Amino acid sequence: MTRGDTADRPVGPVAVFGAGGHASVAMDVLTAAGYTVAACLTPGGSGEKRGVPILDEVEGIRILRAQGVRRAHVALGDNVLRERVTAMVQGEGFDLVSAISPTASVADDVEVGAGTLVVHGAVVNVGTRLGAGVIVNTLASVDHDGDIGDFAHIAPGTHLAGNVTVGARSLLGVGTSVIPETTIGHDVVVGAGSVVVTHLDSTVRAWGNPARTRKAAS
Numbered sequence: 001m002t003r004g005d006t007a008d009r010p011v012g013p014v015a016v017f018g019a020g021g022h023a024s025v026a027m028d029v030l031t032a033a034g035y036t037v038a039a040c041l042t043p044g045g046s047g048e049k050r051g052v053p054i055l056d057e058v059e060g061i062r063i064l065r066a067q068g069v070r071r072a073h074v075a076l077g078d079n080v081l082r083e084r085v086t087a088m089v090q091g092e093g094f095d096l097v098s099a100i101s102p103t104a105s106v107a108d109d110v111e112v113g114a115g116t117l118v119v120h121g122a123v124v125n126v127g128t129r130l131g132a133g134v135i136v137n138t139l140a141s142v143d144h145d146g147d148i149g150d151f152a153h154i155a156p157g158t159h160l161a162g163n164v165t166v167g168a169r170s171l172l173g174v175g176t177s178v179i180p181e182t183t184i185g186h187d188v189v190v191g192a193g194s195v196v197v198t199h200l201d202s203t204v205r206a207w208g209n210p211a212r213t214r215k216a217a218s
């Protein structure tokens with residue numbers, strides 16, 4: 001599905017899986033994009049967040065099903081956990097909702113995977129593919145012809161030049177820059193403020209300017 005298919009078509013209400021800081025951001029984006037949030041779900045959850053109830057995950061699924069809620073967004077900042085919970089949520093029969101902030105700019109031909117979130121002020125340029133469960137966070141940018149793998153996270157203020165590929169579940173830490181034509185493998189963590197000027201293998205931690213591989217991903 002492209003941005004042209006998903007934009008301006010809010011449907012709700014939506015169950016938000018997660019109740020932490022990223023869930024607050026996701027709820028803000030979902031609301032700004034026109035959705036209604038039914039509840040947050042997290043194991044052992046109670047209380048409320050932004051005026052909606054926080055429910056225990058198992059109990060919450062039962063309650064929301066009874067209320068006819070069929071759509072969900074998984075709002076967990078940890079990439080591996082987000083992938084795992086997304087599989088569970090799909091197994092429970094929910095449809096995944098993607099949301100693009102109205103203050104983000106996403107080109108019409110950008111492919112947007114299920115459950116992806118594009119946060120306020122982000123820019124995603126032409127020819128780019130965002131996989132499933134991706135986060136393009138606050139004021140980040142992905143320039144032309146990018147390819148962002150499933151459950152990757154482009155953290156706030158990170159900038160990818162043209163033709164950059166990022167593998168599944170990789171995190172590009174806050175304020176990272178990546179030069180054109182660069183490939184970053186899957187399950188990589190790039191440290192905050194790094195400048196990536198060479199390809200990075202999968203399952204490594206790299207940081208610095210220029211970013212160098214320092215250790216295996218934990």
Ligand SMILES: CC(=O)SCCNC(=O)CCNC(=O)[C@H](O)C(C)(C)COP(=O)(O)OP(=O)(O)OC[C@H]1O[C@@H](n2cnc3c(N)ncnc32)[C@H](O)[C@@H]1OP(=O)(O)O
Nearest residue numbers: 137155156172173174189190191192193194205206207208
């Ligand atoms: C909305 C949001 O909050 S989105 C959140 C996005 N998340 C991020 O941006 C976090 C990115 N994570 C980082 O930058 C982390 O510091 C990592 C992953 C690079 C390193 O973490 P660890 O593997 O635990 O390394 P550790 O903290 O032990 O640091 C090892 C050394 O590298 C240095 N170091 C760590 N991160 C960086 C960095 N980004 N740039 C330069 N040096 C760094 C440390 O100071 C330390 O140096 P020392 O050995 O001289 O004391």
